[in-house]
Amino acid sequence: MTRAEVTADRSTVAGAARTVVKVGSSSLTQRGRIDPSRIDALVDALAARRAAGQQVVLVSSGAIAAGIAPLGLKARPRDLATQQAAAGVGQLLLIERYASSFARHGLTVGQVLLTADDLHRRGTYRNAVRTLERLLALGVIPIVNENDTVATHEIRFGDNDRLAALVAHLVLADALVLLSDIDGLYTSDPRKPGAVLIESVSDHAALAAVRLAGSSSSVGTGGMATKLDAAQIATGAGIPVLLTSATSVGAGLAGTGGTFFPPTGRRTASRLFWLRHATTPRGRLELDAGAVAAIVVRRKSLLPAGIVAVSGDFAAGDPVEIAGPDGAIVARGLVAFDSEDLPGLLGKSTGDLPEEFRREAVHRDDLIVL
Incomplete structure (x- = not known):
């Protein structure tokens, strides 16, 4: 310059x-x-x-x-x-x-x-x-x-x-x-x-x-x-x-x-900026390769079926970091489940979940790809 x-x-x-x-x-x-x-x-x-x-x-x-x-x-x-x-x-x-x-x-x-x-x-x-x-x-x-x-x-x-x-x-x-x-x-x-x-x-x-x-x-x-x-x-x-x-x-x-x-x-947008820079993750979600592609490439919501592991102590609405199979952080979002409820939902399609749990784990409007 x-x-x-x-x-x-x-x-x-x-x-x-x-x-x-x-x-x-x-x-x-x-x-x-x-x-x-x-x-x-x-x-x-x-x-x-x-x-x-x-x-x-x-x-x-x-x-x-x-x-x-x-x-x-x-x-x-x-x-x-x-x-x-x-x-x-x-x-x-x-x-x-x-x-x-x-x-x-x-x-x-x-x-x-x-x-x-x-x-x-x-x-x-x-x-x-x-x-x-x-x-x-x-x-x-x-x-x-x-x-x-x-x-x-x-x-x-x-x-x-x-x-x-x-x-x-x-x-x-x-x-x-x-x-x-x-x-x-x-x-x-x-x-x-x-x-x-x-x-x-x-x-x-x-x-x-x-x-x-x-x-x-x-x-x-x-x-x-x-x-x-x-x-x-x-x-x-x-x-x-x-x-x-x-x-x-x-x-x-x-x-x-x-x-x-x-x-x-x-x-x-202030919401996305807030998610990226003004939040401290309370936990971590590890995804399979298909789920990573869905949220990163196709910009879809994260479903419980694509999550393979959960760590941390968090409540619904808390920020969590989202990692791929290699451990690299690919996104951050607001999780829709408590940490004690989510492990029992992993790998299950939405139709197989109890009715009260039939929702996205992280909605795409609450997710920022890093």
């Missing part, structure tokens, strides 16, 4: 009517405390975006980091209970500082705390959509963070990158800007001589090559792996992504600098 093409594509970021911006803990805090100057610099750039008539959703990390010093801790806590306590203290301080900073521009903020489980469940997923849309309609800047006070395994570095990609699809954003302490994606560790900034990653194949080449360098620096995951999720759903540093947020919102990821796919 030529420099001219990169510049032209980047204009979609500058002109985006609705942009999701994600910022990490290291860009907001120093020595376990919120850095007001960093917050103000970020807010000034986002406020300028709003003044131009464009909507912004901010996905902000920093709750745990902001609670370290106020609790008298020496470093980020390792145990879950203290992490949650730090988040309880830090999230309050963080949102207060954001509210004060945005108020300088006459803007109101709204806090939206989510856990991965909120986006795994279809009902709360839809509730989150309604809440965010209403906040935006009222002229409010939504500030989204993972609810680390109650999260368990979800608390891990970089998770908010993936959350930002999910939120970008959730609010039908026109662009996603990921802010880091590094000004883009490099060919190798940017702290070492010879590293070159990658201006654009054009497609999924190029992204896969970058991930492989950087597995021991740039991908492992500053949570870059999670940012590449987020970029792949967003661009695959038709949303352009720009990765740059928090200190270059103004230039990033203008579409300059950093690394640009143009869309690689089209926007998908």
